[in-house]
Amino acid sequence: GNSVTQMEGPVTLSEEAFLTINCTYTATGYPSLFWYVQYPGEGLQLLLKATKADDKGSNKGFEATYRKETTSFHLEKGSVQVSDSAVYFCARSYNQGGKLIFGQGTELSVKP
Amino acid sequence: DTAVSQTPKYLVTQMGNDKSIKCEQNLGHDTMYWYKQDSKKFLKIMFSYNNKELIINETVPNRFSPKSPDKAHLNLHINSLELGDSAVYFCASSPGAKQETQYFGPGTRLLVL
Numbered sequence: 368g369n370s371v372t373q374m375e376g377p378v379t380l381s382e383e384a385f386l387t388i389n390c391t392y393t394a395t396g397y398p399s400l401f402w403y404v405q406y407p408g409e410g411l412q413l414l415l416k417a418t419k420a421d422d423k424g425s426n427k428g429f430e431a432t433y434r435k436e437t438t439s440f441h442l443e444k445g446s447v448q449v450s451d452s453a454v455y456f457c458a459r460s461y462n463q464g465g466k467l468i469f470g471q472g473t474e475l476s477v478k479p
Numbered sequence: 480d481t482a483v484s485q486t487p488k489y490l491v492t493q494m495g496n497d498k499s500i501k502c503e504q505n506l507g508h509d510t511m512y513w514y515k516q517d518s519k520k521f522l523k524i525m526f527s528y529n530n531k532e533l534i535i536n537e538t539v540p541n542r543f544s545p546k547s548p549d550k551a552h553l554n555l556h557i558n559s560l561e562l563g564d565s566a567v568y569f570c571a572s573s574p575g576a577k578q579e580t581q582y583f584g585p586g587t588r589l590l591v592l
Contacts, residue, residue, distance in 0.1 A: 465512075
């Protein structure tokens with residue numbers, strides 16, 4: 368099938384802690400992979416993306432590496448801030464019409 | 480300067496009513512989408528249009544009818560609203576329809592009473 372699975376939230380961390388949000392996907396072919404972030408009351412914003420195996424996407428201190436062998440795209444950040452509190456969505460592309468298939472979202476709460 | 484805009488931002492209405500949500504993008508993109516986000520934050524695509532032509536229709540009830548008067552606009556009309564239609568509806572656009580980054584609007588929060 369074609370699906371995306373993320374670790375369940377909510378995730379609560381203290382400021383400056385290390386963050387990992389796991390994401391795995393199933394796919395036929397070679398999809399592009401994305402992390403989107405949704406801040407409270409807002410729409411989704413692209414955080415980072417990778418379009419082929421072994422690519423690393425990075426933005427605002429967040430990183431994720433496209434691992435074809437483990438079909439994973441885990442999101443990491445070395446030191447989170449309170450302002451990183453949001454819901455994070457992993458997504459993969461799908462050849463039909465460019466639609467995105469999203470994971471269920473992981474809520475992150477960072478405490479001072 | 481807003482790239483993808485939606486109106487209205489909030490919509491509260493009674494069951495059985497008909498309502499429309501409008502979306503506009505000023506990015507010059509060819510492809511536009513409607514997504515539905517339920518109360519558990521799960522996001523699912525509903526429709527996609529490429530250059531005003533429908534290319535994705537994801538088994539959405541036919542009470543939902545998208546319309547694209549031009550490639551910068553994609554509106555969503557909903558007939559006979561039901562309680563289960565309560566959700567946040569997001570419009571998005573992308574340069575084309577091939578694995579490209581999508582840009583999302585701020586969402587329309589629909590509450591059916």
